[in-house]
Amino acid sequence: MSTDQRTFRRTVLDLGDVVLRPFGRSLDLPGGTVPALVAAAAEPLILAYTPLGTDDPAAAEAYLDRCDEAWAEGRTGAFAITDAADGTLRGNVALYWRDREDGLAMIGYWLLPAARGRGLATRAATAVARWGVETAAARRIEIAHAVGNEASCRVAERSGFPYEGTLRASYRHKGGEYFDEHLHARLAADPW
Numbered sequence: 001m002s003t004d005q006r007t008f009r010r011t012v013l014d015l016g017d018v019v020l021r022p023f024g025r026s027l028d029l030p031g032g033t034v035p036a037l038v039a040a041a042a043e044p045l046i047l048a049y050t051p052l053g054t055d056d057p058a059a060a061e062a063y064l065d066r067c068d069e070a071w072a073e074g075r076t077g078a079f080a081i082t083d084a085a086d087g088t089l090r091g092n093v094a095l096y097w098r099d100r101e102d103g104l105a106m107i108g109y110w111l112l113p114a115a116r117g118r119g120l121a122t123r124a125a126t127a128v129a130r131w132g133v134e135t136a137a138a139r140r141i142e143i144a145h146a147v148g149n150e151a152s153c154r155v156a157e158r159s160g161f162p163y164e165g166t167l168r169a170s171y172r173h174k175g176g177e178y179f180d181e182h183l184h185a186r187l188a189a190d191p192w
């Protein structure tokens, strides 16, 4: 399969109550995309469990530039989950190649606290995974979450990514310590 086929192409995914829009400089969230990213990165669970790292405006701008570069190269599909009614940020889902030639991708997600507990991460992760399989020929998509992150474990299972095993000391936290992670994955042929 060619790299051209394994390309994440900038798109908008409409899920009804939320719309998934590409993260990048052209994303214009109410109140500003940069302040929204700085606020998100300060939320304790996002801080603990994701590499978002948009701690200040300069880091948020650099993140948006990286998203644009990755979209331009078809390497990463990074989406803002936005409210369909008022356009505000609800969270993020990002799909990126671990081995593009092999069709091996990884997905990650976070939600702002007000959007949690309603199955939104499950719906958004499923939609982005399906988009990756159907438009970019992703063969296998993995989710890795810190052992103890039960909400993420449930999202993975409910999105059709069964547990496959435990990765020891596989994720380096910003503080320097390492987490064990659960590995979950789904294959292109798995039913939706």
Ligand SMILES: CC(C)(COP(=O)(O)OP(=O)(O)OC[C@H]1O[C@@H](n2cnc3c(N)ncnc32)[C@H](O)[C@@H]1OP(=O)(O)O)[C@@H](O)C(=O)NCCC(=O)NCCS
Pocket (backbone or CB within 6 Å): 045, 046, 049, 050, 108, 109, 110, 111, 112, 115, 116, 117, 118, 119, 120, 121, 122, 144, 145, 146, 149, 150, 151, 152, 154, 155, 158
């Ligand atoms: C992980 C996260 C996206 C889940 O979002 P969510 O919309 O609340 O997920 P859901 O509403 O689909 O809930 C998932 C399940 O986890 C359960 N859950 C939620 N919080 C939980 C907790 N603290 N402990 C145990 N289970 C929990 C819910 O009850 C639900 O269970 P169910 O499937 O039996 O109904 C959200 O908690 C988050 O943004 N966390 C911080 C960032 C993060 O951890 N990202 C993932 C990195 S791998």
